[in-house]
Each structure stands twice: as C-alpha cells, then as structure tokens.
Amino acid sequence: MRAGLRYGVAGVIALALAGGGYAANASLPAKMADYFNGKAAEAPAEPEIRVKVATAETREVPIAFTYTGTIIAEADALLQARVTGMVMDRPFQPGSHVRKDQLLFRIDPRPFEVALHAAKAQQEQAKAQLEFAQAEVHRTKTLAGKGFATEQRLQQLQANHAAAAARLHEAEAVISRQNLNLDFAAVNAPFDGRASLSHINVGDLVTENQTALVSVVQLDPIDVQMALSSDDSEALRRAMTQGKAAVTLLDDKGEPVREAEVYQLDNRFDPRTDRRLVRARVANSDERFLPGQFVRVKIRTGTERKLLVPTIALSAQLAQQIVYVVDADGMVQQRPITTGDVFGSSTAIVAGLSGGERIVVDHLQEMRPGLKVAVNEAGGQVSSEAISVVPGSVVPGRTREVQN
16 A cells, blocks of 8 residues: 555656646756756857967187186295394384385394304405415425425325315305395385285294295286196187187176186196186276186187077976977977077977977977967067077086077
C-alpha cells in the first residue's frame, strides 16, 4: 500500500515536470535556456593586440674594451736619509709642491765638517811622507849606481814610496767621502712634483739608509697602467699600427673624462695571468688623478659589423633564447636564436635572424606562434647606446662596449 503510494506520487511529479517543461525553460535566463535547448553559444571575437616592433639590422659600430686601470707616477721617489744625524731644518711644507733641487731637509753637517778637516790633515801628512820617500829613492838609486848602496836597500825604499803614495790616495778618498756626507746632509727634491706628508720633524734623529724622509711624485703628466688579455693586447697592437687606437678615462658614471695616449707596452706576458702591462700617459694639470687610484679606462681599437636587436625583445624557453618575429601578414613566428655579446641596450645575434626582420619588443608574455597582431611602427630601429656590459667570455677586470 505504501509502495504504491510512493510510486504514484513520483509519477505525478514526472508528468507535471514534463508538461511544464516549456514554462520552466521560458523562466530561465536566455543563455541557460539556449544551453538546455542544445544551442551552442557563439565565442566572442578575440581582440587584436597592437605590438611595437624593432627592425634587426646590421650596423658598423666602434668596439671598445673597458678595463680597470691603476694610476701610477712615471717619476716616484722615496727619499731616505743617506747619513746618520739630527735634522736641523725642514724648509718645506709636507704635502706641497716642490721644485727640482729644492732643499727639503738639512741634517746637522758639523760632524762631517770635522771629519773632513781630519781627512785633509791626513792628506797633508801622506803628502809629506810621499815626498820624503820619493827623495830617499832618488838618492839611493844614485848611490846604488856607484856601488855605495845595495840593491836590497833600493828595493826597500821603493816599497816605502809606494806605501806612501797609497796612504795619500786613501786620505784623498776619505776627503771625497766626507764631501759626499756633507752633500747628503742636504736632502733636495730630485724633480718637480708634490711631496707627501712627512712625520720627520726638526730635532729627529735619522739613520743612514733606514729612515724614510718623504716621497716626491710627478703628477703632470701621469700614467695609467692596465693589464690586457692576449686577445685585447693583439687588438691594441693592430690598432696602434693603423693609427686607430684611442684611450679614454671614464668617471664613476661611465662618462668620458680625459684622453690618454698609449706609449709603453711590456715586453712579455705574465705567465700566471696571461696579461700584458700597457701604460698610457694622461695630462693631469688639475691633479685629478693620483698614484694608487683605480680608474675605468676604455680602449677603442676599431669597428666591426654586428646584427643587433633590442635586448628587451629576448625571451627564454628552457635553455633556448627566442624572439618573436612578425611577418608581412602580421602573423607572429617564434624564432630560436643564438646570441653574442651585449652592446648597450642591444644584443648581437650570431644565428637565427636576418637583417630587416621585425622583432616584437612588448607584450611578450601574450605572444604565441600564429597569433595575428597589429604592428605599431613607432617601435623604431635597434639602438646601440654606449653602456658597459660584461660578455660571457670576458676575462675579469674587462668589459666590452659599443659607442656611436
């Protein structure tokens, strides 16, 4: 009885739903009604993407290698005391400019003057002994010729004469030494330059060949020294033979500060680093550069032709670099490429592209092969701004760059 009632109620409900199907569908939203009625909804048209493009082009650009150089002085002297004594005078200001032969320190000369007088007295004594020995030899030689003196006596007197002559030479050498000491008691600047700070004051006792007094360096002109790799050294050598080498010192922002001229190349490579030392002379009248300072130096060696694209156009897919190329119909193609060095805001393309192809530079995340795009011609051409970069194969301390 209960089972029959249950099935009867279910049948009534089913008939009611079947009879009211149209009304139920009519009360649903239009899209849902279409779905229940088996009508497929039409997909909306995909909006067109407007992209900027840049043209890959081959350009001849100046090539430069940037190194970290060290400022050194061509003339740099550390003056030491060459005699032992007390400093009596320091007639210069430490850290100031000095002229060649300018007096810097005066060491007490009186001990050397006394020693000089003693040496001169010894010289006079040696002269007197030499004159007496010479007279003895002359007199004995006459007597020996007449048989009144033996040959042995003559030889003894000749030996005495030679010893007296030697003592005279020794006295003269002592005089020369004391004259040198008097000269060394006055310490003069060896060349024009700037003196360093000094801790030696009047009254200090200095020791011969031990006490450092002051250093003097020549600041104008001054040198910058670089350690070039073998490849860059050869490029510089070729550029110098062709008159194309140019050297520029840069500031912290990479802006050119002053030109320099290469004038010295070492005669060998350091086998430990495979580097060759190169020096360039820099005008330095304002003393902007000082010995021991590190500076960036750009060495321009010539030009070469490179196919360049904007670096912002590059994408990576796994381990492969790719770019998106737009053909004449506005269709996007994915192109695997091999990249070279980075030049400013552009990258050199070794393989995978040809000159004149249009490269997408924005909306890269939305790009896919076969996509139809509208080209915004305002993308322009590739740029080769002069910004230092470090190629993957470069040695430490050196970067490569391009400058228009």
